[in-house]
Amino acid sequence: MTKGLMGALAVLVVAAGYARAQSDAGTLKGIEKYREALADDNPADLWEARGAELWSTKRGPKGAPLAQCDLGKGPGVVKGAYAELPRYFADADRVMDLETRLVHCMVTLQGFSPAEATRRPFGNGSNRSDFEALAAFVAAQSRGAKMSVSLDHPKERTAYLLGEQMFFYRGGPHDFACATCHGESNKRIRLQDLPNLTDTKDAQRAYTTWPAYRVSQGELRSMQWRLNDCFRQQRFPELKFASETSIALTMFLARNANGGVFSAPTIKR
């Protein structure tokens, strides 16, 4: 165990039973003010613009755009699509989240191989990821929509239950589960308040604000990245991009946010 991790664990343990003192209230208000000051003019808009272009650019062996991709509401319908994902897709006979569906369209519409399509899931500076740009574009088209993820199909229900199981599954060298940080109210890590993802209001607020421009990353990050990075912080094995587990977890979180008004892409620390 590294020293840094020990420290983080210690903080977590302290935070678990910590009751907010008066001085904290002032600090938290200050942070609220900071968040508000950043809310407009979000660099995420730059990714959204790139995503819009990628959506309509002819690419790949088939020289086709993604523009006819069916995100669940019909070919080419982007408006409101993100608020209904993940969902079951008959043409693939499986539940897919946004990125999985985009890979599907890159393969079927544009002729890329799955390996080519998933070459770069997450961007880093000048090494851009198409998925992050597309996620920003697609998500922006769901702003104002209410989360409405369906559990009508048996495979959707299976995905949800698998996600739930994963959420509470303790593992890795530190015996962490998602629930360790996100299963109780009023917890924080340093000055980051942690949403209780088993509480409806917190779950709605958390899910409807991703994808987000992450200031600490200097990048637009999606739900796939968010989950991958949680796994990294828990010292779990790497969460594979667009894997069944990642889709299941997203299903669990998205469904729990049903009724919440979608507002992403947002800006976060």
Add this chain to the structure above:
Amino acid sequence: MADPMRIRASMQGDKVLVRVLMSHEMETGQRKDESGNIVPAHFIQSVTASHNGKPVLSAEWGPAVSKNPFLQFQFAGGKLGDKIQIIWTDNKGDTRTDEAIVS
């Protein structure tokens, strides 16, 4: 070719309010990469803005300006339909020019 800026120019009373989002790494030259090598400084050094061809702002920037910079300013004497042009130049000599209409 650098990515386009996102420029929004709108009337706020009798002033034109301009808000710009630029796409740039704004690398300080003090960060190290995974191999331990210094990532060279790469940042916007100058920004100029003009309204219908007349200068309305000029700026010198250092690397302490945040990545994907934001800039907001306002000036008098503009109206709907006028053209705003923003130019940035960085320390490597790269440059980007974008325009927007006051709407």
Add this chain to the structure above:
Amino acid sequence: METIVKFERDRREILKIAGAAAVYGALVAAGMARPGAARAQGAWNQGAFASKSLADVVKAYGGAGAEPTSEVAWGSTPEIAENGAVVPISVTSRIPNTESIAILIEKNPSALAARFQFPQGTDPMVSTRVKIGQSSNVHALIKTADGKFYVATREVKVTLGGCGG
């Protein structure tokens, strides 16, 4: 004839001032150069951006000192930033005939973050976002048309959130 000779003499005076930005600024003020028109190498004030203190930045722009002032509005500038990589700074100068506003972060490796010059007709206000390495004083350094410098100061605390991701 006299006007031309006067100009030549002034030009030599101007060129003596340290910092190419002063040359450039003076040329702009004299109507000789337009911002953005063929920026020469060195139009960026290297000395100012290498300065470690407010006093040195003032010197780099041709001043002797800066008079403390509270005639500045800080807008939505927060008192505490959740991440020092992106801190919104909004400065409006209420001092008449403000020509430029420079933003300095006292504890950064180099103090000067950015400097903005306002031609006639542009409000002496600016909003931008800067990197603040650690909780520090932020200075708004104002230069007025008569060549005087003023400074307003505000503390911004920087915190950290999360596990470092």
